[in-house]
Amino acid sequence: MQDPNEDTQWNDILRSKGIIPEKEKEVTEDQILDIVENTINEKTGRTTDDLESKTLDELDELEDEEDERILLEYRRKRIAEMKELASKSKYGEVKEISGEDYVQEVNNAGEDIWVVLHLYKSGIPLCTLINQYLANLARKFPATKFLKSISTTCIPNWPDSNLPCIFVYNNGNMVKKFIGPIELRGMKLTEAELEWLLGQAEAVSTKITEDPKPKVRDVLFSTLRLQNDDVSDDGDW
Numbered sequence: 001m002q003d004p005n006e007d008t009q010w011n012d013i014l015r016s017k018g019i020i021p022e023k024e025k026e027v028t029e030d031q032i033l034d035i036v037e038n039t040i041n042e043k044t045g046r047t048t049d050d051l052e053s054k055t056l057d058e059l060d061e062l063e064d065e066e067d068e069r070i071l072l073e074y075r076r077k078r079i080a081e082m083k084e085l086a087s088k089s090k091y092g093e094v095k096e097i098s099g100e101d102y103v104q105e106v107n108n109a110g111e112d113i114w115v116v117l118h119l120y121k122s123g124i125p126l127c128t129l130i131n132q133y134l135a136n137l138a139r140k141f142p143a144t145k146f147l148k149s150i151s152t153t154c155i156p157n158w159p160d161s162n163l164p165c166i167f168v169y170n171n172g173n174m175v176k177k178f179i180g181p182i183e184l185r186g187m188k189l190t191e192a193e194l195e196w197l198l199g200q201a202e203a204v205s206t207k208i209t210e211d212p213k214p215k216v217r218d219v220l221f222s223t224l225r226l227q228n229d230d231v232s233d234d235g236d237w
């Protein structure tokens with residue numbers, strides 16, 4: 001097949017009739033030089049003429065200056081990030097509140113402040129367990145406001161069957177709720193699971209990306225494996 005980019009009279013006729021596309025334009029050496037020079041200008045703020053006039057020592061010095069400028073810019077950004085984080089990291093513990101404190105502590109917590117409120121009662125083992133986990137998570141995520149309140153003190157006539165209960169708020173609005181022992185996975189709940197649940201609600205910036213709860217299939221196969229091991233042991237005897 002004839003090359004459509006070849007310079008022939010026949011190809012010129014075909015192009016004029018629109019049968020084959022126009023010949024692809026070649027990039028000239030001057031255009032390549034322009035691209036390189038523009039890239040240098042964007043990166044360093046200097047022209048190729050400026051650089052060509054420099055000695056090797058001067059070019060090394062410019063490279064050191066450029067590295068230092070990048071490091072200083074990175075350092076400035078990190079300091080700004082750390083200051084922003086420090087300004088938000090002002091909690092670090094679980095605060096006990098009453099119903100009278102609710103509006104101030106929850107609805108008026110502040111712009112873009114995440115609030116985790118645990119309703120509990122003494123004498124309920126799962127409530128005690130979650131309070132222990134929340135104390136650790138509050139230290140781990142000091143930018144999140146962790147609160148707890150005796151259920152009937154905060155909400156009159158709140159049924160014990162709905163305990164423990166966790167409400168998650170942002171900008172004063174409830175965005176997630178976990179009500180009762182089933183939603184909070186009972187006494188087998190681990191701290192990592194609770195952190196993951198709060199992370200899914202965006203209340204904490206957890207690095208746990210998958211539910212750490214053991215899968216039923218994994219537990220089943222572990223049980224079968226143990227039984228098979230016991231049978232093998234019996235056979236050895």
